[in-house]
Amino acid sequence: MKPLPGATSLLTWLLVATLSLAGSGCAAFRSYKAEMDKTIALASAGDVDGAIKVLDSNNKSKDKDLLYDMESGELRRLKGDFQGSQVALTSADAKVQAWEEASKLNAARTGGSVGSYLVNDKVRTYEGHDYEKVMVTTLMAMNRMDLGDWDTARVDIKRTHEREAMIQALREDEYLKVTEEARKKGARQSFKELNGYPVQTIDNPEVNALKNGYQNALSHYLAGFVYEALGEPSLAAPGYRTAIELRPGQGMLEDSLGGLDARLAAKDEGYCDVLFVIETGVIPGRASQSFNLPIPVGPQGRWIFISASFPTMPAVAPYNPPSVRIDKDLDVRTAHVLDLDSMARRTLKDDMPGIMLRAFIRLSSRAVAQYQMQEQIAQQQRKGQDTLGMSLGLLALQLGGAVTEQADERGWRTLPAHVTVARARLSRGQHNIDISTGHGRATFDVNLAGPHALVTARLLGGRPFTTPAASPGMPAAPLPAGSKSVAAPGADAVQVSVVNFDYPVAVSTPRRTLP
């Protein structure tokens, strides 16, 4: 039988597609959303060990990928296993660094494999989104703080804001364009001094939303807090300043910068400067949506229907600012510093042109292969030859396409949707903390020992659970006996960790009533 013109292309397509499928193993068919929905449900129900087991069972390969490391790092952190979390996140960070180096050497590299043009995007190597890369080092810093090692946390903090600076530089032109448009529409840039520190903000939601779609005010605020605790005001000030410029109009953030010099100059009168990091919700995952797409092929422009899939992101509950009450009578102001939900949506929006281009190439090549087979069948029929084999091949091609055409649902799913910070100066010793959110309420006791302390609380749908962050030999204060966290029925679970930082930095007098 003489092959039709273009039959070589068909064979090439089939060969490369088969090789890509074989090389990707199960990756091409894996539903990351289904896997992580189950994992998160277990964690939300208080069974973090079970969640880790499910994660491990879905990632049996010896060489773990970046996503596994990130999810494992967050789950272990949730469990209070800060050392284990640090091991996983260190592995994730090494992968991110390797890819960053590779990107610098060759900015035009494919970022994936040829398989994504033939099978689906799931076979691409997952390299992590910018916001995820920043969260890796941010959580590493928080782990170090939880372990009482604030000096080494400084290393992760420094790497975090260096990574943030790279992201800012990448987006500068985009920021400039949107800022100029906002100015033309009447948006005003304001300059103000907070105790000598200049701050520049703009009263335009679009500009601020764009910046917060890429940049992480939590990381900058945390940098400010750690540098302040280590007695380095020249590095603390830009941390607070950047957090204010990203999230303008929040008094709590402004007080942190305005009061920096006074706090550092004040004598140690036995108070503790406590930073509360409150994490709520779960970042929305990408979901694959399938439909049939008509594609014109051949000299007559014949329409061929091909199954196509694109990622979508479901709506989540709006942000509800938590309230923090200490010892039943002190209400502390909060500041919403991180909206990972918006960051994930912005990333999907930015990814869509690339996703659509790859889909167009993939679907076109599949349509052409299908068209060629149909033409060969028609030719054989005209010659009165048996077409059963070819027809079965065509059916296999169509079914194979429908099965493999799935959108890439991957993304760091165990991250919280929102992060809020609060800060208070309290006398050292035991205090009762009461955190209320739209999802539930947590009350617990903390024992503050040093001049600075970090308290983290995670609220996650399901039953409540608590994990103190005490480690032998570390300056961390375990939760006092009898401390507890509670959640309203059907509300979010709570993970709480408390760590003190015993560093000889003077703190100012406490404020019992905060505006």
Place this chain on the structure above:
Amino acid sequence: MTSTSFALFRLPSVLVLATALALTACGGPKTKYGDAGSVETVTNQFGSTDLQMLAEQMSQSMLSEAPVISSGNLPIVTVQEVKNKTSEYIDTRAITNRMRATLQKSRKVRFATDQAEMQKQIDEIQRQQSEYYDQNKSTEVGKMVGAGFRVSGEITSIVKEDKNIKDVYYQLFLSMTNIQTGIEEWSDTKEIRKTTEK
């Protein structure tokens, strides 16, 4: 067959070739030692060259322009925090540490323990008071020498940019004040302008 559909037929082969080319373009990272004093212009953010320039220029200005130093009286100075009023993470202590090293090498200035080092100094004195040390040879409490002068200042920046150019201007201001009298004995500003064409 039309040219469009012909192109579609050839697409997979072109893709394979393009991917292969892209992958072969990769090279391994190369690391080498360089001159720490050479000019660094990787980005327009505050960098090593800026730090070196500001510290060297300020040190020379202080040595030649500050009367209390040029008179050869060997003044005792303490360095206070230089306030960072920029939006960048600039470790101003790295600037003052470099200045301190240059000034000390000139043998015209001595430095008293500054605020940042004070706790370490106290810790060491207290450690020597313990029973593990020969008290006849231990450092006595109350013998530290206070500075006669304090150096303080601030670094500011102005950033302007449009779609073609980004201009960054840094200004470091330092002053030396007589602690007893409050009289400012010396002050100077040093500036850096960096322009990047996009």
